[in-house]
Amino acid sequence: MKPAGSKAKAAATGDTALVVGAHGRHVVIETPSGERMLAHARGKKSACVVGDRVQWQPAGDEAVVEALVPRRNLLMRQDEWRSKSFAANLDQLLVVLSGEPMFSESQLTRALIATEDAGISATLLLNKIDLPTAALARERLLPYKAMGFTVLETALTTQPEASIALLTPALGGKTTLVLGASGMGKSTLINLMLPLAQAQVGEISQALNAGRHTTTTTTWYWLDADDRTNGGALLDSPGFQEFGLMHITPQRLPELMPDLRKHLGECRFYNCTHLHEPGCGVRSAVERGEISPSRYRLYEGLWAELSEGQQKG
Numbered sequence: 001m002k003p004a005g006s007k008a009k010a011a012a013t014g015d016t017a018l019v020v021g022a023h024g025r026h027v028v029i030e031t032p033s034g035e036r037m038l039a040h041a042r043g044k045k046s047a048c049v050v051g052d053r054v055q056w057q058p059a060g061d062e063a064v065v066e067a068l069v070p071r072r073n074l075l076m077r078q079d080e081w082r083s084k085s086f087a088a089n090l091d092q093l094l095v096v097l098s099g100e101p102m103f104s105e106s107q108l109t110r111a112l113i114a115t116e117d118a119g120i121s122a123t124l125l126l127n128k129i130d131l132p133t134a135a136l137a138r139e140r141l142l143p144y145k146a147m148g149f150t151v152l153e154t155a156l157t158t159q160p161e162a163s164i165a166l167l168t169p170a171l172g173g174k175t176t177l178v179l180g181a182s183g184m185g186k187s188t189l190i191n192l193m194l195p196l197a198q199a200q201v202g203e204i205s206q207a208l209n210a211g212r213h214t215t216t217t218t219t220w221y222w223l224d225a226d227d228r229t230n231g232g233a234l235l236d237s238p239g240f241q242e243f244g245l246m247h248i249t250p251q252r253l254p255e256l257m258p259d260l261r262k263h264l265g266e267c268r269f270y271n272c273t274h275l276h277e278p279g280c281g282v283r284s285a286v287e288r289g290e291i292s293p294s295r296y297r298l299y300e301g302l303w304a305e306l307s308e309g310q311q312k313g
C-alpha cells in the first residue's frame with residue numbers, strides 16, 4: 001500500500017469531477033472532459049450526493065473518490081429514521097405545483113423551510129393554468145408571493161412554447177433542483193426542457209445499475225450538453241411525499257418562515273414561541289391578516305412535531 005501522504009497529494013493536484021448520479025457509495029462522476037464513469041467512495045464518511053465536486057483517481061475502468069470538495073450548500077430532509085440528502089451546491093430550488101391535483105401547502109412549506117435552512121433560494125411554478133382549478137391554486141399561493149417568492153405560471157402541455165420562453169431565462173446558467181409531488185407536471189417539465197433527458201437517465205441508471213429500472217436518486221441533467229460550464233443544469237429528485245424537518249430545531253422555525261420572521265422583533269418576550277405568550281407580534285400579525293391562518297397553523301403543527309422529535313432524540 002502506498003503511503004497515504006502521496007496519494008492525498010496526487011488527489012489534491014488532480015482535476016475535480018462532478019457527481020451526476022449517486023446511489024449509496026456508488027456514484028457516477030463526470031470528468032472535466034465530459035467523460036462519465038462509475039466511482040466508489042472510500043470510507044463511510046465520504047458519502048457524496050449529486051452536485052458534489054470530488055477529487056478522484058482512476059481505478060481501471062472505474063474511479064475512486066478521494067475527497068469531497070467543501071460544499072457551498074446541501075439540501076436535506078430528515079425524518080425519525082433517517083436523513084436523506086437531495087443534492088449539493090445548488091443555486092435554486094424550483095417547486096412545481098398545480099391545482100389538479102391540488103398541491104399540498106404543508107409539503108410546500110416544509111420544502112421551503114428546508115431550502116431556507118440550507119441557504120438556497122426557491123422559485124415556485126404554478127403549472128396547469130389552462131385548467132379552471134388553477135384559480136384556487138393561485139389564491140393559495142398569494143401568501144407566498146407576499147413573502148417574496150417568485151411564482152411563475154405555465155401550461156406545460158397546452159402552451160409548451162410559451163413555457164420554454166418563460167423557463168429558459170429562469171433556469172439558464174443555474175443549477176436548479178426540481179421538486180414536484182406526483183401529478184404536478186415535473187416529468188413534463190423535464191422532458192420539455194430536456195428532450196434528451198431520457199437518454200441521460202438511461203446512461204446513469206445503467207452505470208449505477210443493480211438492475212433498477214427507475215432512478216431512485218437525484219439525477220443531474222445539463223440544460224445544454226455543449227455548455228457544461230455556464231449552461232446550467234436541472235436536477236430531478238424523485239419522491240416529494242415526506243419532507244421531514246427533524247434536522248431543524250423548533251426554535252429556528254420562525255426565522256426560516258419569511259412571513260413570521262418579519263414580525264420577530266415585535267414580541268414582548270425575546271424567547272417568545274409565538275404559541276401562547278401575551279404581547280406576541282407574530283400572533284398579532286395573524287390577527288391583522290398579515291400572516292395567513294394556514295401558514296400559522298402549519299407553524300403550530302411543525303412546532304409540535306419537531307419538539308416531539310427533540311424529546312425523543
Ligand SMILES: Nc1nc2c(ncn2[C@@H]2O[C@H](COP(=O)(O)OP(=O)(O)OP(=O)(O)O)[C@@H](O)[C@H]2O)c(=O)[nH]1
Nearest residue numbers: 127128155156157180181182183184185186187188
Ligand atoms: N392540463 C394540463 N395537464 C398537464 C400540464 N402539465 C402536465 N399535465 C398532465 O398532468 C399529468 C401529470 O404530469 P407529469 O409530468 O407526469 O407529472 P409528474 O409530476 O411528473 O408526476 P409523476 O410522474 O407521478 O411523478 C400528465 O397527464 C400530464 O400530461 C398542463 O400544463 N396542463
Ligand SMILES: [Zn+2]
Nearest residue numbers: 267272274280
Ligand atoms: Zn411571539
